[in-house]
Amino acid sequence: xxxxxxxxxxxxxxxxxxxxxxxxxxxxxxxxxxxxxxxxxxxxxxxxxxxxxxxxxxxxxxxxxxxxxxxxxxxxxxxxxxxxxxxxxxxxxxxxxxxxxxxxxxxxxxxxxxxxxxxxxxxxxxxxxxxxxxxxxxxxxxxxxxxxxxxxxxxxxxxxxxxxxxxxxxxxxxxxxxxxxxxxxxxxxxxxxxxxxxxxxxxxxxxxxxxxxxxxxxxxxxxxxxxxxxxxxxxxxxxxxxxxxxxxxxxxxxxxxxxxxxxxxxxxxxxxxxxxxxxxxxxxxxxxxxxxxxxxxxxxxxxxxxxxxxxxxxxxxxxxxxxxxxxxxxxxxxxxxxxxxxxxxxxxxxxxxxxxxxxx
Amino acid sequence: xxxxxxxxxxxxxxxxxxxxxxxxxxxxxxxxxxxxxxxxxxxxxxxxxxxxxxxxxxxxxxxxxxxxxxxxxxxxxxxxxxxxxxxxxxxxxxxxxxxxxxxxxxxxxxxxxxxxxxxxxxxxxxxxxxxxxxxxxxxxxxxxxxxxxxxxxxxxxxxxxxxxxxxxxxxxxxxxxxxxxxxxxxxxxxxxxxxxxxxxxxxx
Numbered sequence: 390x391x392x393x394x395x396x397x398x399x400x401x402x403x404x405x406x407x408x409x410x411x412x413x414x415x416x417x418x419x420x421x422x423x424x425x426x427x428x429x430x431x432x433x434x435x436x437x438x439x440x441x442x443x444x445x446x447x448x449x450x451x452x453x454x455x456x457x458x459x460x461x462x463x464x465x466x467x468x469x470x471x472x473x474x475x476x477x478x479x480x481x482x483x484x485x486x487x488x489x490x491x492x493x494x495x496x497x498x499x500x501x502x503x504x505x506x507x508x509x510x511x512x513x514x515x516x517x518x519x520x521x522x523x524x525x526x527x528x529x530x531x532x533x534x535x536x537x538x539x540x541x542x543x544x545x546x547x548x549x550x551x552x553x554x555x556x557x558x559x560x561x562x563x564x565x566x567x568x569x570x571x572x573x574x575x576x577x578x579x580x581x582x583x584x585x586x587x588x589x590x591x592x593x594x595x596x597x598x599x600x601x602x603x604x605x606x607x608x609x610x611x612x613x614x615x616x617x618x619x620x621x622x623x624x625x626x627x628x629x630x631x632x633x634x635x636x637x638x639x640x641x642x643x644x645x646x647x648x649x650x651x652x653x654x655x656x657x658x659x660x661x662x663x664x665x666x667x668x669x670x671x672x673x674x675x676x677x678x679x680x681x682x683x684x685x686x687x688x689x690x691x692x693x694x695x696x697x698x699x700x701x702x703x704x705x706x707x708x709x710x711x712x713x714x715x716x717x718x719x720x721x722x723x724x725x726x727x728x729x730x731x732x733x734x735x736x737x738x739x740x741x742x743x744x745x746x747x748x749x
Numbered sequence: 750x751x752x753x754x755x756x757x758x759x760x761x762x763x764x765x766x767x768x769x770x771x772x773x774x775x776x777x778x779x780x781x782x783x784x785x786x787x788x789x790x791x792x793x794x795x796x797x798x799x800x801x802x803x804x805x806x807x808x809x810x811x812x813x814x815x816x817x818x819x820x821x822x823x824x825x826x827x828x829x830x831x832x833x834x835x836x837x838x839x840x841x842x843x844x845x846x847x848x849x850x851x852x853x854x855x856x857x858x859x860x861x862x863x864x865x866x867x868x869x870x871x872x873x874x875x876x877x878x879x880x881x882x883x884x885x886x887x888x889x890x891x892x893x894x895x896x897x898x899x900x901x902x903x904x905x906x907x908x909x910x911x912x913x914x915x916x917x918x919x920x921x922x923x924x925x926x927x928x929x930x931x932x933x934x935x936x937x938x939x940x941x942x943x944x945x946x947x948x949x950x951x952x953x
Contacts, residue, residue, distance in 0.1 A: 402942065403946075404942055404945045404946045404949055405913075405914050405942070407898070407945075407949060408898070408910070408911075408914045408915070408945065409914050409915065411894060411895050411898070412810060412914075412915050413809070413810045413891065413892070413895075415805075415806045415809045415810055417802065418801065418802060418805045418817075418820075422805075422817050422821075423801060423805075425821070426797070426801065426817075426820065426821035426824065427794060427797055427798075427801070429821060429825065430793065430794060430797055430821075430824050430825060430828060431791060431794055433790075433825055433828055433829075434786075434790035434791045434793055434794065434828060435790070435791065512933055512936060515929060515930060515933055516905055516929060516933065519927065519928040519929050520905075691901050691903075695900050695901045695902075696903065696904075697903035697906070720903055720905075721903055721904060721905045
């Protein structure tokens with residue numbers, strides 16, 4: 390393969406002209422390759438027609454397995470060890486979910502970073518659901534490593550395509566700390582709510598998401614679980630909050646302040662993202678919800694491998710004290726790659742796996 | 750239903766001028782051919798004859814020698830999914846290029862995945878999982894100049910840019926091929942061109 394210097398199809402844009410000139414020169418298809426490809430297609434067509442007729446050219450070509458045949462290779466089983474799951478996944482040839490590992494990534498040292506609008510999140514949401522699903526595997530494994538002042542911990546979430554969810558924990562270098570076990574579905578209402586807004590405009594997505602899963606929480610003290618508030622109480626609290634924000638705005642504050650609603654949404658979305666790495670529609674919904682939060686900042690950049698990433702940052706004031714946190718997502722798939730908050734950094738390595746290889 | 754059955758199948762030979770897209774004057778459109786292929790599957794070979802050369806060139810441009818199999822796979826996948834084709838679209842090229850693009854991506858992911866798996870097994874560690882799987886595999890196929898120029902352009906942006914520059918697809922056709930809105934195509938190509946201009950300052 391050489392490079393074409395003739396420049397066919399020249400355009401008025403120099404960078405496009407350059408790209409056209411640099412296109413690898415490809416020889417015309419070899420006649421035997423064309424015959425073989427055509428014969429294979431006809432054989433498939435004949436089979437589809439229910440007939441046994443095979444074009445005469447078919448006999449000249451060796452049997453070529455179908456695409457499906459090539460992909461249906463058996464895989465060995467992996468032990469129920471979370472720490473070994475990622476290694477086993479690679480060893481048996483699982484598919485990546487379209488992004489590199491983040492276990493050792495330096496996503497925070499992006500080589501380029503440009504502040505952009507929240508519409509980038511909508512773009513990512515669109516591309517996440519439009520991205521072709523990886524054919525291999527029937528589950529998504531998300532191995533996460535948390536580094537903080539308390540040490541380093543590794544755990545894993547396994548999202549089966551059939552909706553089941555497993556989790557486990559392990560300590561690096563100390564063998565299994567816990568095998569994967571089927572978990573309860575406490576996040577399920579949140580994930581369902583996100584999925585339901587996967588195609589809504591950001592503001593509508595935010596409103597719907599909040600109403601679905603958070604309205605009942607707003608009247609509670611933060612971070613407690615001492616009983617659910619009634620819908621009426623929640624609405625009243627929301628109204629009070631809205632009045633507070635309006636008063637702040639009227640007083641000439643420097644832009645919109647974080648609200649309790651958005652604090653709750655942000656925290657919930659961050660939690661949900663970790664549980665959404667296996668479902669593009671959920672990721673799309675969460676991104677649209679985030680795009681509806683005015684206080685977030687969005688930065689577009691690339692990681693040190695050149696892959697586009699989006700950093701979403703926010704400052705919460707849950708107790709009147711500002712607390713900044715951010716997540717980094719893959720710009721194309723919306724898959725969560727890392728979270729930073731306080732002194733904690735969590736990185737995520739996401740792969741497609743065969744569930745039976747992991748959970749037996 | 751056409752009167753011709755599988756046993757009497759006599760399809761035209763592949764055209765030498767397979768660069769032309771869609772149907773020649775007086776010939777059925779691609780959509781008509783696909784509609785016919787729903788009841789007479791062998792008619793799909795007409796689509797092969799029309800578009801094989803371009804799809805073959807596209808796949809090899811992006812995936813090297815493996816592109817030959819990927820081009821063949823494109824038509825096999827297209828045949829298997831022909832019932833999903835939007836018959837209101839006369840030209841099947843965007844659809845075929847969309848399939849081809851997905852296959853190229855999957856292939857490049859597989860190349861890198863295999864390399865990583867081998868690396869992990871050989872050294873007994875988790876290996877280097879930080880690389881852009883598609884970008885690194887593609888880099889070995891496109892050569893240093895193109896690799897340098899395309900570095901930093903995301904996979905989705907790169908697909909849109911290449912379909913635009915190399916296959917002369919319109920924004921609407923690229924949107925059809927990649928399954929994304931036209932507005933997203935515009936923003937992707939805009940972003941990709943901006944990065945390409947930036948990169949070319951170093952490449953030249």
